[in-house]
Amino acid sequence: MTPRTDPLTLEVVELIGTVVARYHEEYEHAAAEHALTGAQARVLGLLAREPLPMRRIAQRLKCEPSNVTGIVDRLESRGLVERRPDPADRRVKLAAPTEAGRSTAEELRAALGFAREPLGGLTFAERTVLKELLRRMLGMDAEDDTEDTAGAAGTDPGEGSAPLR
Amino acid sequence: MTPRTDPLTLEVVELIGTVVARYHEEYEHAAAEHALTGAQARVLGLLAREPLPMRRIAQRLKCEPSNVTGIVDRLESRGLVERRPDPADRRVKLAAPTEAGRSTAEELRAALGFAREPLGGLTFAERTVLKELLRRMLGMDAEDDTEDTAGAAGTDPGEGSAPLR
DNA sequence: TATTGTTATACTCTATAACTATA
């Protein structure tokens, strides 16, 4: 509830704003390289993970379902996505990437170098600390910490994971 | 140049994506509270710091100058911004916030609680570490570290500023 | 001749409301 307007906090806020700006810059640029808009790239990325009903796409994008129609229309007209019927419910249409769509999505993901390239300048311990701080900042404290994190646990969790006092 | 696809790095990338998403969510929400679009809020925020020629606004927004005309038009029609002539060059028009615009910009800034509220859960030392890591990530290493940081230096820079190895 | 801001045009994203076909 406390406002928190000390210089250090304000500087961190400023830095986060810069991170956000650069992230978007790189994202839009990567999408444009494939002649896609940001929204189209986002939907293609979602579908590359798993086919989704139109309704679900709208929920992920936090927009009205009517907008998804046009976005998928454009992706479909370019042969990157196709609409398939849902056997379980004839009202829903599942949007799924074509083969071309899958490879485009993969290239897009690979081009999104942000935070992967710059992260290279950080040591393993530093990346671990950064992960912890971001998680706490996002209110993900110690909840469900038992997924892909396990894979990296065997190397050197040591004081990197400590609360830092 | 190394791709960096280890689980830890990927998790940090994922977290940064989440931070970006939440930042935008809060930004758009704060803007909507004042019946402003994201672009309008961004321009108003820029002008609250200092009046700018149309051309400069476009550069800050990384968009074409022709787009700024419409955005400023809408802000002007709502009495939040006004266009003033530049005495030095009669071609340029300086966009400046009105009194109402300034107060709206201030309310907007205050409402942008993200990273200020959640940052409250971090200790001073943790915020210092986060600041350092973000700066390194953004390639701002030790360059010009002699500004507002000085104000907070008297408390406990200690190992918080250390490279952490 | 170059630059600043604008207009005109076209496309995409967005929300709202009404429609259809299913359920």
Added chain:
DNA sequence: TATAGTTATAGAGTATAACAATA
């Protein structure tokens, strides 16, 4: 009746190209 997807419509952001005023 309720839900999934679509269509229609209108407003806003975006890029491109052409233009007037000024430098």
